[in-house]
Amino acid sequence: MAAWRRIGTACCVALGVLAGSLTAGAADVARPFGLDPAVEQRIDDLLARMTLAEKIGQLRQGGWSPDFDLGQASRGEIGSLTNAEDPHETARIQQAARSSRLGIPILLADNVIHGFRTLFPVPIALAASFEPDLVEEASAWAGREAHAAGLHWTLAPMVDLTRDPRWGRVVEGPGEDPVLGAAMAAAQVRGFLKGGIMASLKHYAGYGAAEAGRDYNTTEISPGTMRDIYLPAFRAGVEAGSQSVMAAFNALNGTPATANPWTLQTILKGEWGFDGFVISDWDSVWELMNHGHAGSPAEAARRAMLAGLDVEMAGDMFKENLADEVAAGRIPPARIDDAVRRVLRVKFRMGLFDRPDPDPAAAEAQMLTPAAREAAKAAAIASFVLLKNDRDLLPLAPRGKRVALIGGIAASPADHMGSWGANGRQDDAVTLATALTAKAAAGGFTVTTAAGCDPACRSEEGFAEAVAVARAADVVVVALGEPWWMTAEGTSRTQLGLPNRQQALLEAVAATGKPVVLVVFGGRPMTIGWAAEHVPAILYAWSPGTMGGAALAEVLLGEAAPTGRLPMTMPRAVGQIPLYYNHLPTGRPPTGDHYSSKYIDEEVTPLFPFGYGLTYTRFAYANLRLAEHVLKPGDTVEASVSVTNTGPRAGRETVQLYMRDPVASKSRPVRELKAFRKVSIAPGATERVTFRVPVEAFGFHLDDGRYVVEPGRFEIHVGGSATDTIGTGFEVRN
Ligand code: BGC
Numbered sequence: 001m002a003a004w005r006r007i008g009t010a011c012c013v014a015l016g017v018l019a020g021s022l023t024a025g026a027a028d029v030a031r032p033f034g035l036d037p038a039v040e041q042r043i044d045d046l047l048a049r050m051t052l053a054e055k056i057g058q059l060r061q062g063g064w065s066p067d068f069d070l071g072q073a074s075r076g077e078i079g080s081l082t083n084a085e086d087p088h089e090t091a092r093i094q095q096a097a098r099s100s101r102l103g104i105p106i107l108l109a110d111n112v113i114h115g116f117r118t119l120f121p122v123p124i125a126l127a128a129s130f131e132p133d134l135v136e137e138a139s140a141w142a143g144r145e146a147h148a149a150g151l152h153w154t155l156a157p158m159v160d161l162t163r164d165p166r167w168g169r170v171v172e173g174p175g176e177d178p179v180l181g182a183a184m185a186a187a188q189v190r191g192f193l194k195g196g197i198m199a200s201l202k203h204y205a206g207y208g209a210a211e212a213g214r215d216y217n218t219t220e221i222s223p224g225t226m227r228d229i230y231l232p233a234f235r236a237g238v239e240a241g242s243q244s245v246m247a248a249f250n251a252l253n254g255t256p257a258t259a260n261p262w263t264l265q266t267i268l269k270g271e272w273g274f275d276g277f278v279i280s281d282w283d284s285v286w287e288l289m290n291h292g293h294a295g296s297p298a299e300a301a302r303r304a305m306l307a308g309l310d311v312e313m314a315g316d317m318f319k320e321n322l323a324d325e326v327a328a329g330r331i332p333p334a335r336i337d338d339a340v341r342r343v344l345r346v347k348f349r350m351g352l353f354d355r356p357d358p359d360p361a362a363a364e365a366q367m368l369t370p371a372a373r374e375a376a377k378a379a380a381i382a383s384f385v386l387l388k389n390d391r392d393l394l395p396l397a398p399r400g401k402r403v404a405l406i407g408g409i410a411a412s413p414a415d416h417m418g419s420w421g422a423n424g425r426q427d428d429a430v431t432l433a434t435a436l437t438a439k440a441a442a443g444g445f446t447v448t449t450a451a452g453c454d455p456a457c458r459s460e461e462g463f464a465e466a467v468a469v470a471r472a473a474d475v476v477v478v479a480l481g482e483p484w485w486m487t488a489e490g491t492s493r494t495q496l497g498l499p500n501r502q503q504a505l506l507e508a509v510a511a512t513g514k515p516v517v518l519v520v521f522g523g524r525p526m527t528i529g530w531a532a533e534h535v536p537a538i539l540y541a542w543s544p545g546t547m548g549g550a551a552l553a554e555v556l557l558g559e560a561a562p563t564g565r566l567p568m569t570m571p572r573a574v575g576q577i578p579l580y581y582n583h584l585p586t587g588r589p590p591t592g593d594h595y596s597s598k599y600i601d602e603e604v605t606p607l608f609p610f611g612y613g614l615t616y617t618r619f620a621y622a623n624l625r626l627a628e629h630v631l632k633p634g635d636t637v638e639a640s641v642s643v644t645n646t647g648p649r650a651g652r653e654t655v656q657l658y659m660r661d662p663v664a665s666k667s668r669p670v671r672e673l674k675a676f677r678k679v680s681i682a683p684g685a686t687e688r689v690t691f692r693v694p695v696e697a698f699g700f701h702l703d704d705g706r707y708v709v710e711p712g713r714f715e716i717h718v719g720g721s722a723t724d725t726i727g728t729g730f731e732v733r734n
Pocket of ligand 1: 111489
């Protein structure tokens with residue numbers, strides 16, 4: 001454990017200082033990969049035999065395309081390649097690399113974001129499960145399939161914390177909370193490794209804070225907030241064994257992340273002891289010139305390399321400039337050797353030098369297995385967030401009834417699969433329309449479908465038919481939301497309502513007076529205030545993956561219950577953004593007073609808070625007790641609460657523990673999630689749920705990097721969302 005040290009501040013005495021972040025110091029962590037002297041020696045031997053050109057080759061990642069020149073691999077010009085997915089092609093490329101002068105194998109990467117062939121729910125949905133074990137399994141399946149296709153490496157997970165749903169890449173990440181984000185980061189890294197491929201934590205760092213939610217935009221984040229909010233997920237991923245980290249496109253406080261010595265060198269490689277390699281994002285070394293951070297390609301390559309970037313993705317800045325920069329004495333040869341050593345180390349660790357390559361002929365049999373499909377369905381069910389369920393409209397009890405299914409998305413495989421679909425195929429995907437219809441005969445109900453409009457809903461042409469179908473039904477399920485291409489990289493939005501004419505369709509259907517269940521697809525929180533007011537049941541389904549439709553049908557019919565929680569606050573209006581639960585207090589909390597922190601045209605509260613979600617039963621919290629009320633550094637806070645299932649069905653509740661440090665030398669957030677656990681509780685039963693959280697987790701970072709837990713009173717709040725909690729407190733004394 002890192003040593004505690006006392007510091008004084010102007011207003012109070014800090015109890016302790018932790019060298020790093022919320023977790024133990026780098027040296028304390030049992031890492032899955034240690035430095036192996038035998039491997040380092042083999043690297044020494046290779047380095048001694050490599051030409052400078054061969055070394056620079058190892059620092060370049062190519063992008064595969066159908067006309068890919070195999071000679072790049074056989075001449076040792078690229079150390080890695082991304083985007084090749086066909087197992088026969090990856091085998092061919094690997095063979096070419098092994099035929100190079102020194103026989104150094106190539107690292108083959110792909111964006112395996114939420115599955116390879118079997119697509120799981122998109123990452124924001126996986127985060128909504130609040131189940132790291134399940135997410136680890138999802139990543140393990142992704143890893144197994146990718147590994148079978150000859151890949152070693154996924155350009156995932158994206159662990160960019162974000163507070164802005166205008167940013168399209170929200171879909172790829174864990175949402176707005178650092179503790180949830182860290183749990184998801186570690187789970188994915190472990191899962192990928194278990195499946196046989198290594199991860200790349202991305203995009204390091206601060207990318208999710210892009211100003212105005214506009215992709216690739218600049219960010220301003222204080223060092224303390226970086227360490228408290230944006231960095232914990234990266235650190236957790238490094239500790240879980242991620243062998244690579246991808247630098248982000250954005251500039252952070254004026255210095256592009258691609259060439260940022262503070263994040264790359266001081267923190268990642270220095271404080272955290274990261275001994276894998278850092279890769280740029282797509283051509284982002286070249287973009288240093290657009291950032292105004294380099295005046296020439298040579299300067300761009302030099303700045304990136306000297307800041308700690310090891311590998312360039314997709315560009316030619318390293319290829320064209322590194323040799324000259326070394327010859328001119330502007331880049332020390334030792335820096336090149338260090339970067340190459342990191343790449344080779346990872347290749348050794350991933351077994352590329354020593355293990356046989358997978359047999360491409362055996363790949364297909366390992367794809368989309370029944371077990372993988374079952375896991376994908378379970379993950380989807382765990383990720384659905386039930387936002388509203390008036391008079392228990394869900395689950396539907398449709399026997400003898402006519403069900404109308406409206407919405408173009410309901411029958412669209414691509415929109416179930418989601419963006420970053422890797423090798424996923426539309427033919428594999430089970431849609432809601434297919435799955436619900438398949439259950440009709442046995443369930444004694446009928447399903448009539450009408451799209452109303454195409455998934456994006458640009459025209460009202462089909463509305464009349466949809467309304468007629470709704471009118472002729474007993475209950476209507478309407479599937480709307482973001483088509484897959486609207487929720488991905490480069491898809492920032494200024495309006496977050498249901499896209500185009502979708503709400504008009506919903507209003508027309510609701511006007512029939514039939515009970516309506518709204519199923520929302522998409523990759524981010526949307527402003528669905530009208531629906532929340534007028535539609536009795538709303539299920540947030542995200543982009544649920546290959547088995548998404550099957551999962552939805554089971555949940556709608558009550559064969560399974562939704563158990564997801566919002567990993568991001570859902571705003572009422574775009575004008576509230578950034579809106580996140582762990583915000584700082586204001587000197588004028590919102591009241592009825594005109595001169596308080598509020599809006600004159602909208603509530604300040606969210607439509608639905610972080611951590612929120614219903615299921616098919618209800619839970620009540622009572623008897624929150626702490627084992628001790630006075631603690632000191634090194635102690636553990638033990639909090640127990642009774643959770644009773646007060647409803648008629650068995651159910652799973654996500655119990656969340658939040659804290660607040662009400663008075664500190666720096667204003668602290670009004671709530672901070674510190675622990676969570678999903679528990680199954682039988683109807684009428686009460687479970688006692690106990691959390692143990694080290695006192696060290698109750699501190700924060702100063703801007704100079706020191707971590708402090710200040711003495712005084714702390715609040716503990718436990719409940720089923722960030723706002724629906726019961727509370728108690730304790731004191732930290734020296
Ligand atoms: C994205 C990365 C991705 C890379 C390679 C970039 O545009 O930002 O997340 O891994 O492309 O496809």
